[in-house]
Amino acid sequence: MSYQGPPRTEGQQRMMSMLPPQFANLTPAQLEQLKNQPHFQSMMRNYLQRQQQVQRQQVPPPHQAQQAQQIPQQVLGGARQAGQIPPQNFNMGQNTALGQPVGPAGMGGPSFSNINARNTLHQRRQASQGAPGQVTMSALPMQYSIVAPGYKIPSEVLKKVSFPQLESLHKWSEKLKEEGKEVPYDLKLYEHLITKDAEYLKRFAVQRESSKEEIETLLRDIKSYNEIKQLRMNSIALSAKNQLNNSIWGEGYQGYGNGMTNSSTKLVYPQQNRKYPSSLEVAYTDRQVNELVARKLAQNPRQSLVPIRLEFESERDKFKLRDTFLWDMDEPIVRLESFIQQLLEDYRFIPQTHYSAILASAKEQITDFRRVPDEMVGELRVPIRIDITINNTQLIDQFEWDILNYNDNDPEDFARTMCEEMELPGEFGTCISHSIREQAQLFHRALLFVGYSFDGSPINEDEIRGHQLPSLKIDSNGEDFYSILRNPNAVADYSPALLKLTQLEIERLDKEIEREARRKRRHNLTEESGTGRGSSRRGALTTARGGPSLPDLSDMPKTFRTPAPSSILPGAVDLGVPDIYTYNEVYGMKTQIRNPVPSSEPRVKYSHNGGRFIVTIKVP
Structure with a gap:
């Protein structure tokens, strides 16, 4: 049996007649529950507005009006018999036979693929034994539109409807x-x-x-x-x-x-383009290069870097070049010839004819390089003097360096840290590390000449011992301790100085370096003619006594790199437009109308005397 509920009053029947078709089967208790819900109120308001608009636009025919008056009492909400389902409009067109459960088509549970769910459309609803439960908005048949099928609300009607903003x-x-x-x-x-x-x-x-x-x-x-x-x-x-x-x-x-x-x-062919010479071609891919470098560092983490200084003067060598770089004696990829060729490409003002002279100078310095023992004991601190000039910037500094401790002292790391602290460009980093290795190599060669064993023992040679700094280890009351305190009077000598040079100062410094190079060259020639070999007076005296020829440790070389060819960097050499960009300017004038033939006599004459001014124009 089904639940019918109490009989409806006349007011309830009037209200039920105003409801949309999908709400016709609701009981008064269910309507009371839905009446206070905002969604239901908004839906009813829109439905009534559309019904009024339809009534104003469409007048029902007479037979429909008569048919509307003959609606049975059951449709208006009258009493129903138990088990009887009124033939309301809500059931029309839904394949619902008499005695079948009321409900719109498609109100069964949703069907999902790959899930064995029962189809509720083919199940018969059991009769409820008690009062119906509470109705929520989600349980209402919302798939039916309140507007009649096929009816389109005019746009002007929608514009007139006020939608207050929340x-x-x-x-x-x-x-x-x-x-x-x-x-x-x-x-x-x-x-x-x-x-x-x-x-x-x-x-x-x-x-x-x-x-x-x-x-x-x-x-x-x-x-x-x-x-x-x-x-x-x-x-x-x-x-x-x-x-x-x-x-x-x-x-x-x-x-x-x-x-x-x-x-x-x-069209510039490879053999015509100087930027990509054949000697620079490397027969390795990037992956092979990385593998070779990693294998080399795994076998020998310590690199044998040779400090090379190129100094050529115009008077002696017919061209001028000053440059410094470090070369790895165990370099497996780039050949020295390719590097020198690239160097000439960077300095575009140096002719290719001087390639052999530069290459010979670099090979000679690599041959004279002396390797130091891998394991050295003791402490031997010497002063390192830095005097580097690049473009219009000069760096002057002095610090102490232990030439027997290469495990903890790395010149490249020191140069990188110094450039970061002083905000110097990368060119200064290579120059600083080159100066450290160059001066350390001079001391190593001098110690090898006198037969030093690099075990921390005292040095007997006066010339070398005069440049050695006192040890930091001090014996006080039988206890050894280290002191790094410096005399306050020497702080200025051990502080870096960064100077910005003008063009006149750069030219004056260049002349001083050339003058010093000529003096050293004359001095070396004089000593070699008198003693056969030697590079200084003290070294010549040692050679005359039968000892080895020691390097000159009193005068360390200064670094003044030849300015790079650039039109942007300050202090660089501006070479103008490169040869590869040469072009010929051609000016052409195109006219569609031929210019008139110039007349021999003027066509406009001016005459003025007294208070008159006459212009005479002769028309051809």
Whole structure:
């Protein structure tokens, strides 16, 4: 048996007649539950507005009006017999026979693939033995639209309907909380959905603006590429006709030391291009290079870096070059010949004819290099003097260095740290490490000449012992301790100084270095002619007594690199436009109308005397 509920009053029947078809089967108790829900109120308000609009636009025919008056009492909400289902409009067109459960098609549970769920459409609903439960908005048949099928609401009608904007996305739930009522689940779901919609619209607006900018950028790029394509096609067509035209690649760089490329296209073959000589080709890939370097460092982590100094003067060598670099004696990839060739490419003002002289000087210094023992004991501190000039910057400094301890003292790490602290460019880092290794190599050669064993024993040679600094270990009352305190009067000598030189100061320093080089050259020639070999007076005296020829440790060389060829760096050499960018300017004047033949006599004459001014024009 089914539950019928109490009989409906006349007011309830009138209210039921105003409801949409999908709410016709609801009981008065269920309507009372739905009456206070915002979603139900909004739905009823929209339904009544649409019904009024339909009544104003469409007048029902007479036979429909008569048929509407003959609606049975059961449709208006009259008493029903037990087990009888009224033939309401809600059941029309839904394949629902008399005595079958009432409900719209498709209200069964959702079906999912790969899930053995029972189809509730083919199940017969059991008769309820008690009162119906509470009705929620989620249980209502919402798949049917309140508007009649096929009917489209005019746009002018929608414009007249006022939709007040919510003050907050959680307005209704906050209102219910203020009244002390529980917020229904349907309202929470509704507010959650509109919150998600608001977030989506916000993100969509931002994405639409960004997409608009991207589309505008792409349109500009397409326009630019079309213009470039047209220019190149015109240039190719003119080149085929042997007519003068600009390069198909456009004007290129203009100024800033890069030269002009607005000329006819030229084909430069590899053997004609000095930038990529054949000697620089390396027969290894990047992966093979990394593997070779890693294998070399694994076998011998300590590198044998040779400090090489290139000094060539115009008077003696017919060209001028000063440069310093470090060369690994066990270099497995780049050959020394390739490096010297690249050096000449960097200094574009040095002719290729001096390649052999530079290569011979580098090989001679590599041959004279003396390796030190891998294991050295003791302490031998010597002063290292730094005097480096690169472009218009001069660095002067002095510090102590232990030449017997290469495990803890790394010149490259020291130079890198010093450049970071003083914010110096990378060129100073290579110069500082070169100066440290060069001066340490001079002391090592001197110690090897006198037969020193590098075991921390005292040095007997006065010339070398005079440059040795006292030990930091002090014996006081039978206890050894180290002292690194320096005399305050010597702080200025052991502090770095960074100077910015003017052009006159750079020229004066260059002349002083040339004068010092000539003096050393004359001095060495005099000593070699008198003693056969030697590089200083004390060394010559030692050689005359039968001892070895020691290097001159009193005068350490200064580093003054030849300025790099650049039109941007301060203090560099500006060579102007490179040869590869040379071009010929051709000026052409095109006119469509031939110029008139110049007249022998003027066509305009001026005459003025007294208070008159007459202009006479002769027309051809």
